[in-house]
Amino acid sequence: MPHYGDYQNQIYFAGLGGVLPKIPVDYATLVARAEQAMPPHVLNYVQGGCGDEHTQDRNRTAFDHWGMTPRMMVDCTQRDLSIELLGLKLPTPLFMSPIGVNGIATQDEHGDIAAAKASAATGVPFSSSTLSNDPLEDVAKACGDTPAFFQLYTPKDKELAESLVSRAEQAGYKAIQITLDTWVTGWRPRDLNTANFPQLRGHVLQNYFSDPVFRSRLEKPPEEDLRTAVTTWAATFGKVLTWDDMKWLRSLTKLPIILKGICHGDDARRAVDEGADAIYCSNHGGRQANGGIAAIDMLPDVVAASGDVPVLFDSGIRSGSDVVKALALGATAVGVGRPYFYGLALGGAAGAEHVLRCILAEADLLMAVNGYPTIAAVREAGVKRQA
Numbered sequence: 026m027p028h029y030g031d032y033q034n035q036i037y038f039a040g041l042g043g044v045l046p047k048i049p050v051d052y053a054t055l056v057a058r059a060e061q062a063m064p065p066h067v068l069n070y071v072q073g074g075c076g077d078e079h080t081q082d083r084n085r086t087a088f089d090h091w092g093m094t095p096r097m098m099v100d101c102t103q104r105d106l107s108i109e110l111l112g113l114k115l116p117t118p119l120f121m122s123p124i125g126v127n128g129i130a131t132q133d134e135h136g137d138i139a140a141a142k143a144s145a146a147t148g149v150p151f152s153s154s155t156l157s158n159d160p161l162e163d164v165a166k167a168c169g170d171t172p173a174f175f176q177l178y179t180p181k182d183k184e185l186a187e188s189l190v191s192r193a194e195q196a197g198y199k200a201i202q203i204t205l206d207t208w209v210t211g212w213r214p215r216d217l218n219t220a221n222f223p224q225l226r227g228h229v230l231q232n233y234f235s236d237p238v239f240r241s242r243l244e245k246p247p248e249e250d251l252r253t254a255v256t257t258w259a260a261t262f263g264k265v266l267t268w269d270d271m272k273w274l275r276s277l278t279k280l281p282i283i284l285k286g287i288c289h290g291d292d293a294r295r296a297v298d299e300g301a302d303a304i305y306c307s308n309h310g311g312r313q314a315n316g317g318i319a320a321i322d323m324l325p326d327v328v329a330a331s332g333d334v335p336v337l338f339d340s341g342i343r344s345g346s347d348v349v350k351a352l353a354l355g356a357t358a359v360g361v362g363r364p365y366f367y368g369l370a371l372g373g374a375a376g377a378e379h380v381l382r383c384i385l386a387e388a389d390l391l392m393a394v395n396g397y398p399t400i401a402a403v404r405e406a407g408v409k410r411q412a
């Protein structure tokens with residue numbers, strides 16, 4: 026039976042023929058290479074966070090205070106990383122978090138398609154952002170047989186929201202992730218210092234520009250008058266959502282609804298009561314609010330409050346061991362964000378695929394060595410908080 030960890034054999038054997046990995050295997054070198062390769066405005070946008078980036082940094086370093094204890098004399102020759110999520114049987118607990126500037130990660134500006142191809146190649150579900158350089162229908166096709174999720178930034182224009190969700194349903198997405206923490210953009214000094222906000226330059230708005238409702242709001246189509254199209258987008262971008270909107274959101278689709286950005290146990294309980302099908306614990310990678318708690322440290326409360334409802338998690342995942350720790354703390358599925366973006370920037374679909382394969386290989390080998398043959402065993406083993 027093949028295992029994700031076999032990827033290391035592939036790398037070592039290729040080395041015997043003098044072939045080294047084109048893209049680094051570890052996160053630190055990956056970032057260093059991406060820093061050399063990416064245009065500054067894209068790099069700043071992706072790397073930057075809110076305020077002095079304390080929350081963003083804590084998201085990462087907080088993983089260090091959670092530690093695993095290995096178990097011995099357990100047969101781990103066969104590992105099963107599969108999970109069930111919202112009726113889907115998935116080969117691994119990994120998914121790709123939505124990243125609204127995937128489109129400009131690659132030089133051909135079709136980074137969303139490249140990310141979707143990485144998803145198709147690995148079986149790791151892609152979350153297709155509302156902000157995209159290719160229409161959601163094309164992105165869904167590129168995901169092949171791997172199930173995908175559509176991430177909704179809910180516009181103020183309710184008819185437009187309805188149209189986006191119904192297009193996602195038609196296109197075959199398996200769930201709608203509704204992002205709750207971004208009705209307004211957080212204070213991002215790196216982007217402010219360079220006065221750069223990609224959407225205002227007309228990037229990643231193809232889901233809007235291809236939408237019949239959005240187009241009906243314009244006198245001239247975006248191809249003829251980009252400036253007005255962009256200002257129309259800016260005016261409708263972020264609806265303030267409250268619990269009163271849950272009924273309306275539920276009425277938009279039969280697909281499962283995942284609420285993204287839930288970090289407090291009380292909010293998780295309320296979300297479950299209001300009919301959310303899954304909770305997505307995330308602080309947006311520290312891009313939206315500073316002065317917060319590391320996302321991984323908020324996960325246990327959210328899991329406890331969510332009962333049987335699945336909890337997706339992201340913010341700070343950089344490696345396979347991070348993935349296993351998040352699972353041990355109760356996440357049902359774990360999202361990779363910035364790492365796959367850097368893979369895309371360095372090597373397109375193949376680059377993102379490599380990054381996902383490295384993370385999966387490390388998680389699989391860690392489970393093998395630590396005596397955890399299944400995700401259930403990971404949960405049972407748990408993690409301990411170290412000083």
Ligand code: FNR
Nearest residue numbers: 071122123124125154204309310340341342362363
């Ligand atoms: C994001 N994130 C995000 N989230 C979302 O719901 N819709 C989106 O379009 C985007 N766009 C986006 C762009 C960029 C450049 C980044 C880095 C992040 C947040 C994303 O889904 C996820 O929560 C974070 O990436 C997790 O943090 P790390 O692990 O990537 O640091």
